Amino acid sequence: MPFLSQFSLSASARFDSAAFAAYTDLANMRRYSTSTSGFQFDWDWSITPAIKFLILASAAVFLAQELSRVFFGPAGWNFWLLYFGLVPRYAIHGFIWQPFTYLFLHEGVWHILINMFVLWMFGRSVERVWGQRRFYIYYFLCGIGAGVINVIVKTIMDPHGLGTSTIPTIGASGAIYGVLIAAAVLFPEMRVLLIPFPVAISMRVYVGIMVVIEFFGTLGAGGDNVSHVCHLGGMLVGYLYLRRGSYLYSYRNRVSDWKRRRMLRKFEVYQKRHRDEPPPPPDNWVN
Secondary structure: OHHHHHOEEOOOOOOOOOOOOOOEOOOOOEOOOOOOOOOEOOOOOOOOHHHHHHHHHHHHHHHHHHHHHHHHOHHHHHHHHHHHOEOHHHHOOOOOOHHHHHHHOOOOHHHHHHHHHHHHHHHHHHHHHHOHHHHHHHHHHHHHHHHHHHHHHHHHHOOOOOOHHHOOEEOOHHHHHHHHHHHHHHOOOOEEEEOOOOEEEEHHHHHHHHHHHHHHHHHOOOOOOEOHHHHHHHHHHHHHHHOHHHOOHHHHHHHHHHHHHHHHHHHHHHHHHOOOOOOOOOOOOOO
8 A cells, every 4th residue: 555654653663852752760769858969769670460461462463563564565564554553544434443453553663662661661650559450441541532533633634535544553652641641640740861861850840841742743743753643632531531520520519519408308308297207116126
């Protein structure tokens, strides 16, 4: 297929200084008294169950992709992109599994290494707080949500299915950017060391910078082979999920107050109706 040479990757296969600026793991770095200089580093190389499964699953799929390319040439590689990558034109015409399966496909070694490294780096801290089940729900919610947003945006931009809606998007970056949002919410003061710059910034500031970079990347998207829409979509879905308890707060309070008043009125009516009735007979059971 001629368009397959134009992939829209969910993360750049090269070492983008903005997108994945040397995520050195400081998730377990402990900050001590300001009277001392610097920080104490606690290098933790452990891995949690959900992160381990996601990495192994992505690696297995990537191996299958590469073996297909070796044994069947471009046709084998294109099979994975067309049927399991996220192609908006196909997704809205029956390939409803694509917003899920595209998360496990990657374009090259650097692509999968960077994605899995970042997932391991920040995802395990989130999983330790939430647990395996909730982390899975959040991860796939962000990834699938990012894919759906990508399909909607690309379909609006190319309603006839002749341009951007025929370009496949692959990679786990939409879900991983959602994990970054979760890490910023749970560990806002966690320090992130930017390499090669000897600068440590808070997770909150780091994610804010990433949001700005991805936003301006979306405005100029098209020449860097990065699906900035997926990145922003994963962040947006993650943020909305984490903030879901604060939506319509005053309205929900009014509804709760109305329910309590309604129950109180029912109880008062019940009391009035049964006020003159004698008490129930004593219990015949003897202890």
